[in-house]
Amino acid sequence: ILFIIFGSFKKTGPAWFEDAEGGGDKLAISFRPTGLLVGILFLVASIGVALATGQVPAGERGVVLKFGAVTDKTLGEGIYLVAPFVNSVERMSVQTVKQEEPASAASKDLQTVQTTVALNFHLNPERVNDVYQTLRRDYVSRIIQPAIQESVKAVTATFDAEELITKRPQVKSEIEEVLSSRLAINGISLDTLSLTNFEFSGAFAASIEAKQVAAQDAIRAENLLIQIRVEAEQNEAQAAGDKLAAIERAEGTKQSNILNSEGLKESAILEAEGQAQARVIRANAEAEARVIQAIAEAKAILEVADATADGNALLDATLSKQVIDFSLVENLAPSIRTVVIPSGQDLILSDALLGSNP
Template sequence: MEVEVNPKIKQVRPGKIISIVIAVLFIVVIGGNAFTSVEYGHVGLYKTFGKLNDNMLSPGIHFKIPFIQTVIQVNTQVTKAETDTSASSKDLQPVSTHVAVNYSVNKDSAYNLMNNIGGNFDGVIINPAIQEIVKEVTAKYPAEDLITRRDLVAGEISELLTKRLGKYDLVVNDINIVNFKFSDAFNQSIEAKQVAQQQALKAENDLRRVEIEAKQKIAQAQAEAESLRLKKQEVTPELVQLKQIEVQEKALEKWNGVLPSVTGGATPFVDIQSLTQK
């Protein structure tokens, strides 16, 4: 059975089909390049024939002229820059400092930053500024103070860096001195000093303990002497006589009424009369 073909379809030429396909592809390509999206935490800037436009784009989908405009995205989230710096302390000790700086781009000034500095602003502005300021600050402090007063040193670096980067619309959020590295000789001297301080502290504690124990013994002796003195004040002739009577009474209670026939010495005298007259 022969299928009849629509005459209109027979009239369509192959060249026309190719033209239609090309037109559809062109529309798809144009449509795909007519829109762009700005990621969250970024702002966008139009770039037309190499010229940057100060019209800032917020996160989302935006229209652009295909093949003529591009959109540059600027990260406005907090970013970390880490730098190693070699310098000398005030007492000429070599010191290597590892610094981590958290910074962000002021989104309202993203155009000025990109137009004047460019996308490589971290290598052009941030790292050199950190290097210079860390060297400047560490040169003000002796090596030991860099260790013991780290918060003060970090605060001074942060203050100077904030002023420097503020000129380029960069915001310093936080700065951390990750590590100070000194020479082996200096590390050994610090260790020896700490050992000496610990020994001195131990000796001081031992001396305090001995002093406290001595004071305790003196206080105990004074208390015993005072107790003995008070006891002596309590001893009166009447008390002595009373004690003698108590002793004689106890002896009389134990006596069976018979005097010993043989004695090896003087017979203890018991004043029976005084007992019977009570």
């Protein structure tokens, strides 16, 4: 602007003139139209360059407008150049944004449910033109908030109040699925979704608490019953073990007694057999001794007999016939003192009589 103003004037030379008061000299300056035109053109060019260039920051996309109408062209991150006064660029953020929204709904059993939905979302970079054309930058209040309310109501209506607590992961998954499909229609991508605790009316909360207390009492009673049953089974098992141990001990004692009895029996048998064998050996020894004794006695008798025979033979050879006859008579009649035998005769007794018993 200063260039245009001062460039349109030029210095004409030292033309001196008096001022109205009649004193002082003034410098004469003349107007130059060419300088003004150049200045205007330079200004217009500067404005055009400024309007034609720009920069799209990281995490944003540029929507190109042509005379204010949305085009299909989208500018990525970095410096861009467009036709000035024809095209303009509107920047749209595609970064992940967090949004928390309280939601109220009714369960399947008509219980009022309060919860807070926290979600992270971002604009689809490929559809920022559509979002800008239909929603501009007002997509949170016009799309996201109503979609959260509708999704929560649609899903909680299919669950009982208790199921909203017991099946919380399933409820969250279904709400996330419904909400994601609703947002995707409008070019918004859902990243994550979280649910705070479900809140119910005071009366229902009290009933749930009472039910939970009863359930806990039932669980404790069941656990106590299980404990008693386990202890009974343990006692029964211990009794069975003691019984089995007693049986095994009795069986062991029985086997020991049997073995002892059999040992004593075998010992008695062996002892009896030993005694019998000893008696047999003794009897055999005695018999053998008797036989030996008999043999010895027989030998002695034979020896005596032989000696007697030898003696008799010796006597027979040494004694006279008269002595023999005298001996015979003496044996036959020991009381007879005198025997008269005729002269020249033998004994009146024959040899046959002498060989017989009196």
